[in-house]
Amino acid sequence: MNAQAKPNLLVAVLAGIALAAMVAAYFAPIWWVSLTAPNYPKDAFPDGIRIHFHFDGVYNGCKAAGKGSRMAEEIIQKDLSHEDERYNPILDKGKAHDKGAQGLDCVHEMNTINHYVGMFPIATGAPVEKPLAKFFFAFFATMMLAFAVTRKKLRLVVLGAGFAATAAWMIVDQYVLGHLAAHVEEYVREAGTFFKEPERIKAWGDNVTLVSHVVIAGLIVVMGVVIAGVAKIRGFQLLLALVPALLPVYFVITYAAWLWFFGHNLHPWGAFTVKPFMPTVFGEGKVAQFSTYSYPYWGYALLLLLFAALMLALLIRRKQLREGAVE
Known part of the structure; x- marks a missing residue:
């Protein structure tokens, strides 16, 4: 094994x-974010009204009450249908009525709570970022694969093929299959859940469409810039690792920005009037009788692993560039 084989392998492993x-x-x-209040007893809601933030949306974080809790003992948690027989407290005492039971839809519950102070539904946040996130991930994945390559020509081939596939996928998905139009339609419907202002909400939908067009076109242009940069500037390849390595930073900035938007764009039709505020980004806070908790979850640990691996790979590759060991 020659002197450069080991660092090349290490860079490839770290990129992988x-x-x-x-x-x-x-x-x-x-x-994850959770709200707790006296009207949501801990025995019934051990995690409070909890939601989970993903790159592609916000999901329910509540679960059915655990076995042995007061709620599990006293309440049938399963949603009953017309096919379920009436519960008999004597004959049915030993039956597993909660089999398949799911927790409260806490996204809906939190939306309901928030709208009382004039806050728009959670789904209206990041309307451009969420549906396009998968394409940015494909963009970053292509950059990482190209970074692991030591030969310039092969690196450019990887970038060209990966970016072409990502661009084609994005155009087909958003325009040919009509997912962009469907997303905007759903966004407009969701935005008008509590506050019915058709003209204003339609303008928001038009903005989402316009910004999505700009971002899609911009991403394709950036792909071309990256290919040109790698082709012309030797040290440009370090950006292939640095840009995706900062994904945990991008998430926090976007998350905080949208929290600010929600807290500073309260609708006057809310049942209660509160001053514009900044919701808690990290830690514990309090709004009225609600205690709020906002913390990174295990997915953020994966982003930190991504950051650590790519930064270490970047340092190794930087040393190789100084020594002239890679193209």
């Missing part, structure tokens, strides 16, 4: 670890 962590993070809950 980062890529695996990033793919897993896309499907993982990155951050």
Whole structure:
């Protein structure tokens, strides 16, 4: 094994670890938020009204009450249908009525709570970022794969093929299959859940469409810039690792920005009037009788693993560039 084979292999392994962590993070809950209040007793809601933030949306974080809790003992948690027979407290005492029971839909519950102070539904946040996140992940994945390559020509081939596939996928998905139009339609419907202002909400939908067009076109342009940069500037390849390595920073900035938006764009039709505020990004806070908790979840640990692996790989590659060991 020659002198450069070991660092080349190490860079490839680190890039592979980062890529695996990033793919897993896309499907993982990155951050969680919970509200607790006296009207949500801990025995019934052990985690409060909890939601999980993913890259592609916000999901329910509540679960059915655990076995042995007061709620599990006293309440049938399963949603009953017309096919379920009436409960007999004597004959049915030993039956597993809660088999298949799911927790409260806490996204809906939190939306209901928030709208009393004039806050719009959670689904209206990041309307451009969420549906396009998968394409940015494909963009980052291509950069990481190209970074692991030591030969310039092969690196450019990887970038060209990966970016072409990502661009084609994005155009077909958003325009040919009509997913962008469907998303905007759903966004407009969701935005008008509590506050019915058709003209204003339609304008928001038009903005989402316009910004989505700009972001899609911009991403394709950036792909071209990256290919040109790698082709012309030797040290440009370091950006292939640095840009995706900062994914945990991008998430926190976007998350905090949208929290600010929600807290500073309260609708005057809310049942209660509160001053614009900044919801808790990290830690514990309090709004009225509600205590709020906001912390990173296990998906964020994957992003930190991504960061650590890519930064270490970047340092190794930087040393190789100084020594002239890679193209």
